[in-house]
Amino acid sequence: MVITFPHMGMMYIPVKALFDELGVDIIVPAKINKQTLETGQRHCPEMACLPLKILMGNYIESIKRGADTIVLSGSCGPCRFGYYGVVQGEILKDLGYNIDIIILDPPSEGTGEFLRRLKKVTGNSSIYRSLKAVKKAFRVSNELEGLLQLVLRQRPRATNKVSIDQIMNRFENRIAASKGADEILACIYDTRARLERVETDRNIKPLKIGLVGEIYTLIEPYVNLEAEKRLGNMGAEVHREMTVDSWVKYHLAPDIKHRRRHNRILKKAEDYLHLCIGGHAWETVAHSLNYAREGMDGIIQILPFGCMPEIVAESILPTLAKDEDIPLMTLVVDELTGEAGYQTRLEAFVDLLELRRSSVSDESGKTLSWY
Numbered sequence: 001m002v003i004t005f006p007h008m009g010m011m012y013i014p015v016k017a018l019f020d021e022l023g024v025d026i027i028v029p030a031k032i033n034k035q036t037l038e039t040g041q042r043h044c045p046e047m048a049c050l051p052l053k054i055l056m057g058n059y060i061e062s063i064k065r066g067a068d069t070i071v072l073s074g075s076c077g078p079c080r081f082g083y084y085g086v087v088q089g090e091i092l093k094d095l096g097y098n099i100d101i102i103i104l105d106p107p108s109e110g111t112g113e114f115l116r117r118l119k120k121v122t123g124n125s126s127i128y129r130s131l132k133a134v135k136k137a138f139r140v141s142n143e144l145e146g147l148l149q150l151v152l153r154q155r156p157r158a159t160n161k162v163s164i165d166q167i168m169n170r171f172e173n174r175i176a177a178s179k180g181a182d183e184i185l186a187c188i189y190d191t192r193a194r195l196e197r198v199e200t201d202r203n204i205k206p207l208k209i210g211l212v213g214e215i216y217t218l219i220e221p222y223v224n225l226e227a228e229k230r231l232g233n234m235g236a237e238v239h240r241e242m243t244v245d246s247w248v249k250y251h252l253a254p255d256i257k258h259r260r261r262h263n264r265i266l267k268k269a270e271d272y273l274h275l276c277i278g279g280h281a282w283e284t285v286a287h288s289l290n291y292a293r294e295g296m297d298g299i300i301q302i303l304p305f306g307c308m309p310e311i312v313a314e315s316i317l318p319t320l321a322k323d324e325d326i327p328l329m330t331l332v333v334d335e336l337t338g339e340a341g342y343q344t345r346l347e348a349f350v351d352l353l354e355l356r357r358s359s360v361s362d363e364s365g366k367t368l369s370w371y
């Protein structure tokens with residue numbers, strides 16, 4: 001069995017740690033590029049979600065490199081994601097690929113079935129080895145998240161922003177050559193130290209922007225056209241609650257503190273939306289409210305064209321933004337999104353936030369209203 005899995009930002013790093021620890025052969029999916037999207041587009045229905053098309057291209061690339069099993073997480077929410085695994089399996093079968101697809105739904109949807117499928121993945125590993133591997137992978141996920149948050153903090157303050165890219169490129173090259181969780185953790189710690197040494201301008205007070213939206217679009221830089229990097233290079237500090245690590249902590253790891261905080265944030269948004277309508281629309285609304293109350297300067301929602309749950313969230317957000325008096329911009333991405341127009345919209349939004357911050361305050365010291 002040679003396993004592959006979806007590529008989503010740097011999610012491959014904890015997944016690689018897990019499989020390395022289990023001693024399972026894997027094909028680490030290649031980074032998403034234009035070719036990946038074109039391959040996916042060729043074999044998927046035109047109106048399928050953008051993430052589905054990209055992942056299909058990604059799987060085909062991995063299959064050609066020798067993978068015979070795809071492991072992916074499931075979703076039980078009422079949107080198309082719930083059918084991803086089945087649809088992708090059918091498309092691959094029609095294309096003549098003899099591939100096994102293992103869908104790991106969260107244990108909350110049935111612990112017995114989750115464990116049975118997990119057993120298929122872990123193969124002959126003992127329970128002790130499997131648990132130890134999972135624990136190490138959780139740790140890698142947590143430390144990696146800390147590293148990515150540090151990138152978001154350092155980028156707007158760095159005097160030479162290219163140095164951040166150089167450090168992170170070196171990090172990914174080292175990860176590709178490492179084996180096992182301990183080597184991966186050593187890379188993370190070393191990279192963290194390098195990032196901390198980057199020269200920064202202490203006088204900079206970056207704008208704070210909260211990113212919300214569909215999970216794949218937010219986490220995969222190819223799909224969001226590197227929104228975080230662009231904003232950071234413009235001098236804005238990006239905040240994003242939707243991360244692989246938070247998903248892991250909520251759905252897989254028994255992190256009670258994280259779950260409580262997450263549920264508290266969701267509950268606060270119940271005047272706007274109070275149930276899961278699929279995807280992460282509920283989180284989009286709740287995180288937006290949370291960002292507004294945490295004093296962010298603005299919010300950007302990013303969604304793939306035709307994403308049903310995010311379209312519902314998009315219709316709610318203007319009311320929320322008006323109530324909280326916070327600037328909001330929605331960006332819809334698809335196969336045809338042009339880089340120049342995207343960059344212009346981000347720049348214009350950042351300029352407006354700067355203008356607002358520097359505008360004359362009223363007598364109470366508050367910034368003038370956006371609306």
Ligand code: SF4
Pocket residue numbers: 049050051079080081082214278279280304306307308309310
């Ligand atoms: S969340 Fe949106 S993009 Fe993702 S599967 Fe559902 S409809 Fe498609």
